[in-house]
Amino acid sequence: MFKRIACLMTNDFEDREYTEPAYAFREAGHSVETIEKVSGQVVKGKRGEVEVAIDHGIDDVSPDLFDALLIPGGFSPDRLRADDRFVQFVRHFMDQAKPVFAICHGPQLLITAKVLKDRRVTGYDSIVVDLENAGAIYHDQPVVVCDNLVTSRYPSDLTDFNRESLKQL
Numbered sequence: 001m002f003k004r005i006a007c008l009m010t011n012d013f014e015d016r017e018y019t020e021p022a023y024a025f026r027e028a029g030h031s032v033e034t035i036e037k038v039s040g041q042v043v044k045g046k047r048g049e050v051e052v053a054i055d056h057g058i059d060d061v062s063p064d065l066f067d068a069l070l071i072p073g074g075f076s077p078d079r080l081r082a083d084d085r086f087v088q089f090v091r092h093f094m095d096q097a098k099p100v101f102a103i104c105h106g107p108q109l110l111i112t113a114k115v116l117k118d119r120r121v122t123g124y125d126s127i128v129v130d131l132e133n134a135g136a137i138y139h140d141q142p143v144v145v146c147d148n149l150v151t152s153r154y155p156s157d158l159t160d161f162n163r164e165s166l167k168q169l
Contacts, residue, residue, distance in 0.1 A: 073104020
């Protein structure tokens with residue numbers, strides 16, 4: 001069954017953490033729609049390998065329109081979490097128990113949304129203390145699934161991340 005997946009991103013996202021899940025989701029028949037502050041703007045991956053034209057501005061869409069959420073890592077999640085509109089968007093998915101896929105630094109948005117208490121997660125090494133301080137139960141594993149939430153640590157975990165994310169869909 002076709003699912004509509006929102007992807008929150010801005011400049012300096014981790015290139016492969018967007019391209020590989022987006023490709024896997026589209027190959028499985030789902031849509032992936034990018035969301036940033038303004039639609040039509042082009043954001044660039046931190047490795048300089050990928051440029052993405054943004055589909056929607058955050059003020060132009062409702063989380064109710066989407067079935068799942070993708071949060072690629074890199075510096076993007078840290079920049080987005082400074083804007084409460086993105087934090088509220090993320091909180092909606094967790095409150096509604098819709099699938100959320102966060103890799104590397106992606107869980108930073110979940111930390112700011114205060115939705116990780118007693119949730120099993122993984123993430124990039126430098127955010128482990130932040131995850132634990134947010135009440136999450138950290139596991140150093142390629143992928144961790146906790147109900148509707150799928151998290152991974154690094155681009156090298158993408159095969160596992162994509163497999164478990166697709167199962168959620």
